[in-house]
Amino acid sequence: MKITLAKIGRRFNREWIFKNIDYTFEKGKSYAILGINGSGKSTLLQVISGSLSQSTGEINYILDDKNIETDAVFNYLALSAPYLELIEEFTLTEVLSFHFEFKKRLNSINNQELIALLNMESSKNKQIKYFSSGMKQRVKLALAFCSDTPILLLDEPTSNLDEEGIAWYHSLVSKFTNNRLVIVCSNQAHEYSFCQEQIRISDFK
């Protein structure tokens, strides 16, 4: 998978969030989008994911030499983000089964293995609305990392995680990012230190 941004800009009303981004994201590499709160990291990630349109410029998605239309890109990506909600009425097991009706399982990982990965055996039949914020964040990360997609997008991946949760996040990075295009939006080094490339939103104001 290769994503090419050409002269990408986005504004809300009259305020430009970023302008003139020329950049190519390549398969097998990890990228960090960096910037202070409110600088436009999530906005750029949403534009890259095809869920928000750009105000100027063009994005191209190429998989195995074939062009993918923007409105089909969601089939090729997995996303974990604070603004993505889990279905609160579902139990953990139901959330896992529901998610994998739409995405392929990476390495055919089954629900039991996912629950073991999450270390949530005792919560597998509990509704998500009774989960702590850190537990919900772990579930979102496990769903994204364990989806078989060429693109993995992570917005503030360790929000609500304690030290053990951050170490667990690092273990997911080493196990499940091989050969994928990974983009992390962050302003915390422990979230993106594994990334080979950095993009600073402040360079595109």
Ligand SMILES: Nc1ncnc2c1ncn2[C@@H]1O[C@H](COP(=O)(O)OP(=O)(O)OP(=O)(O)O)[C@@H](O)[C@H]1O
């Ligand atoms: N739908 C919208 N309408 C108007 N302004 C918006 C909208 N979405 C975002 N913005 C503005 O765009 C700017 C960038 O927001 P964004 O959420 O992308 O920043 P961020 O770098 O991800 O911030 P944080 O680190 O706090 O998550 C902010 O000034 C925000 O108020």
